[in-house]
Amino acid sequence: MNIRTRRLREKYSQFRVLVMGKANAGKTTILQKVCNTTDQPKIYNSDGEEIDLSAVAPSRERGVHDIENEMIFEANDGYIFHDSRGFECGSTEEFKIVQDFIEQRGRETASRRQLHAIWYCLPTDNASRLLTGAEARFFHECDPGAVPVIAIYTKFDDFVLQTQQFFISQGEEEDDAFQKASLSASDHFTEEYAKVFNTTKFPPAGDVQLQGKNYMDKADTNCDKLLEKTADVLGDDALRQLFVCVQKNNLDLCGKWGVESTCELVYREYRDQKESLFEKWVGRVLSWYPWMAHYSSLLDNFCNWLQAQVYFNIAPFVF
Numbered sequence: 001m002n003i004r005t006r007r008l009r010e011k012y013s014q015f016r017v018l019v020m021g022k023a024n025a026g027k028t029t030i031l032q033k034v035c036n037t038t039d040q041p042k043i044y045n046s047d048g049e050e051i052d053l054s055a056v057a058p059s060r061e062r063g064v065h066d067i068e069n070e071m072i073f074e075a076n077d078g079y080i081f082h083d084s085r086g087f088e089c090g091s092t093e094e095f096k097i098v099q100d101f102i103e104q105r106g107r108e109t110a111s112r113r114q115l116h117a118i119w120y121c122l123p124t125d126n127a128s129r130l131l132t133g134a135e136a137r138f139f140h141e142c143d144p145g146a147v148p149v150i151a152i153y154t155k156f157d158d159f160v161l162q163t164q165q166f167f168i169s170q171g172e173e174e175d176d177a178f179q180k181a182s183l184s185a186s187d188h189f190t191e192e193y194a195k196v197f198n199t200t201k202f203p204p205a206g207d208v209q210l211q212g213k214n215y216m217d218k219a220d221t222n223c224d225k226l227l228e229k230t231a232d233v234l235g236d237d238a239l240r241q242l243f244v245c246v247q248k249n250n251l252d253l254c255g256k257w258g259v260e261s262t263c264e265l266v267y268r269e270y271r272d273q274k275e276s277l278f279e280k281w282v283g284r285v286l287s288w289y290p291w292m293a294h295y296s297s298l299l300d301n302f303c304n305w306l307q308a309q310v311y312f313n314i315a316p317f318v319f
Contacts, residue, residue: 012074013078013112014077014078014079014080014112014114014246015078015079015080015117015239015242015243015246016079016080016081016082016105016113016114016115016116016117017079017080017081017082017115017116017117017118017119018067018081018082018084018090018098018101018102018105018115018117018118018119018147019081019082019083019084019118019119019121020084020087020091020098020118020119020120020121020138021120021121021122021123021152021154022083022121022123023085023089024123024244024285025121025122025123025154025155026121026123026154026155026210026212026216027083027121028040029216029217030119030152030154030210030216030223030226031071031079031081032073033216033221033222033223034076034079034223034226034227035073035075035076035079036075036076037073037074037075037076039074039075041071041072041073041081042071042072042073042074043069043070043071043072044069044070044072045066045068045069045070046068046069046070051069062178067082067083067084067098067101068082068101069082069083070082076246077245078245079246080248081113082101084098087138095134095137095138095141095142098142099141100189101115101141101142102115102118102142102145102147103143103145105147106144106145106146106147107145114175115147116147116234116239116242116243117147117149117150117152117234117243118139118144118147118148118149118235119150119152119226119229120135120149120150120151120152120231121152121154122135122151122152122153122154123153123154123155123158124153124154124155124156124158124159124189124209124221125155125158125159125162125195125212126210127159127162127189127192127193130193130194130196131196131197131200134220136200138202139197139200139201139202139203139204140200140201140202141201142202143201143202143204144202144272146235148205148206148230148234148235149202149204149205150204150205150206150207150208150226150229150230150233151194151197151204151206151207151208152207152208152210152226153189153194153209154210154212155211156185156189156210156211156212157210157211157212157215158212159185159189160178160181160182160185161181162259163181163184163185163188164177164178164180164181165177166181167180167181178248186209189209194207205233206229206230206232206233207229208225208229209225210223210225210226218315224291226319230243230271231243281300
């Protein structure tokens with residue numbers, strides 16, 4: 001492992017996300033998919049003490065939920081999640097709590113306490129009311145600063161079915177209407193409904209469309225689109241590498257950013273040292289993979305082998 005990667009992982013050990021949205025917006029299912037588990041998270045207070053899950057059951061009563069509580073899934077402890085539960089009630093007090101949390105954590109100088117991203121879940125089963133109440137206030141009044149907000153349009157299969165019903169009402173056969181809806185719903189939603197965010201003072205940095213619980217509960221489904229979008233909107237390369245490295249079930253994302261971020265950088269730094277070019281490239285690419293930190297000695301040998309393979313197979317075309 002190179003010095004840069006080692007220092008990065010010493011400074012940043014976990015990626016912190018604030019999860020927002022109404023109850024039943026699909027938040028827990030999304031987090032479980034991201035962490036590749038069906039288990040419930042463990043919850044810790046600000047002192048690091050584990051809290052009984054029954055003590056933070058959904059409730060509108062004040063004092064039951066604390067945004068400072070940390071949710072961590074044992075399957076992937078590289079993530080720390082915070083829940084804004086209670087924010088959807090729309091009270092000024094709850095809004096202020098969320099606003100202060102984002103501002104303070106966004107400006108936090110201690111890297112282990114920094115907030116890195118906000119995932120805002122917005123159900124699309126009633127798309128005409130996508131931006132009302134607490135959601136409208138958040139995107140109009142809450143400045144996230146440097147923390148990127150990703151709008152997650154959940155229950156998108158419901159929107160597809162609604163689009164199908166529209167085509168049926170226009171005289172289409174059921175199967176034809178569904179096929180047509182499946183192909184057109186995404187663009188229709190973006191053009192007709194998601195555009196409302198363009199009028200807000202603090203629009204999301206990116207957005208994704210995810211299916212509902214019945215689809216997401218299937219064993220072979222994932223949230224790769226959300227992970228890719230999050231990596232795309234992170235403005236800091238160090239944070240992007242941290243985010244990519246905490247993935248344990250999305251090696252494609254590691255490979256994508258490992259290659260994209262490395263090729264130009266390595267070539268620029270070592271273009272006059274051709275004998276080192278491939279070694280540095282392989283090492284930098286592998287530094288984006290989560291297991292690099294645990295198997296660095298093994299990977300050193302692998303790097304040497306891969307370097308030789310790349311050199312002898314590609315060098316004739318490069319030099």
